[in-house]
Amino acid sequence: MDAETKRPIIVVTGFLGSGKTTLLRHVLSAPSAQGTAVLVNEFGEVGLDHHLVRQLDEQTILLNNGCVCCSVRDDLVQALSSLLDQDQRGAISRIDRVVVETTGLADPAPILFTIGTDPMLRHHFRAGRVVVTVDAMNGQRHLDRHAVSLKQVAVADDIVVTKTDLAPPETVSALVARLRTLNPAAQLTTAVLGEVAPELILAPRHRHLSAGQRIAEATAPTDGQHVDGTRSVSLTFEQPLDWAAFSVWLSMLLYAHGEDVLRVKGLLNVGEAGPVVLNGVQHIIHAPEHLPEWPDTDRRSHLIFILQGIEPQQIVQSLQAFQHLLGAQPSLSDAVW
Structure with missing residues (x-):
């Protein structure tokens, strides 16, 4: 089963009280939400009025290496297996996508790891978007005090700032x-x-070239101000990359520093008609997507790393040491941290 026919699993996360359920209720009320199954860790005070809601009892199984980001969500495997069985037997309406709403204190990485490594899930499902809600009133305090809030933001594909009507404009800015x-x-x-366009959650990730465009635009130099022990580095390669050599380099990096590489995104020129979209969270790299064409006339490769506990200069130095195999070296003028 190819990536286009696999059902996407969209993860909706965010710190306690940040409006996940309100957002989800709004999205599920849209006609385009038909065929959406919802798995929730907790129903909360306001239940979801949806015929495909299932509750998860979080049970994580820690792998032998003890890596918390490689915990298998056994409850997720069981819930998705049950939904798939009912779907295939015609016992429920056809499932086109699954939304997983996490608890406010959840790290999304184990969910993504489970989707990417479980043999059954990999055959029928694929990782979709990670959507994170951040409370405009309390978001700064959550980021200051709670590491999981930082982690949720770092791994997000989409960030929704909620309750902006309750916060002063300068606080939101x-x-x-x-x-x-x-x-x-x-x-x-x-x-x-919670009023957002339903497509924010329901539309397939990376189907449109604008997704790749955002990766390229995000590598534009910034003022370099970073906080909270989290750093980002944005790199540009002028020449096409050797895809096989780059894959080896990235595998080595994640093997050595997987827990410190919170997020990696890339739009890579590997000498084909279109770029390769790279998307990963810690040890988990989603299947690279080969786009049929470029989003614009820029044919350079762009990479973004979001790091914690590792200095961006280490990434640059590692790439420089590998450049004779990659076929290109990073443009340090575009390296930002």
Whole structure:
């Protein structure tokens, strides 16, 4: 089963009280949400009025190496297996996509790891978007005090700043600026009472070239101000990359520093008609997507790393040491941290 026919699993996460359920209720009320199954860790005070809601009882199984980001969500495997069985037997409406709403204190990485490594899930499902809600009133405090809030923002494909009607404009602006610094590659939007375009959650990731365009745009130089022990480095390669050599280099990097590489995104020129879109969270690299054409006339390769506990200069030095195999070296003038 190819990537286009696999059902996407969209992860909706965000710190306690940041508006995940309100956002999800709004999206699920749209006609385009038909065929969406929802898995939730907790129903919360406001239940979801949806016929395909299932509750997850979080049970993680730690792998032998003890790596918390490589915990298998056994409950997720069981829930998705059950939904798939019912779908194939015609016992429920056809499932086109699955939304997983996490608890406010959840790290999304184990969910993504489970989707990417379980043999059954890999055959029928693929990782979709990671959507993170951030409370405009309390987001700064959550980022200051809670490492999981930082992690949620770092791994996001889409960040939704909620409750913007309750916060002063200057508070919202400061939070948005901080979020753009923490995750320059994420698409960022605001919402009042969860009202966002349903496509924000339901549309396939990377199907449109604008997704790749955002990766390239995010590598534009910034003022380099980073906070919270989290750093980002944006690199540009003028020449096409050797895809096999780059894959080896990235595998070695993640093997050695997987827990420190919170996020990696790339739009890579590997000498084909279109670029390769690279997307990964810690040890988990989603299947690279080969786009049929470039989003614009820029044919350079762009890479973004969001790091914690590792200095960006180490990434640059490692790439420089590998450049004779990669066929290109990073443009240090575009390296930002």
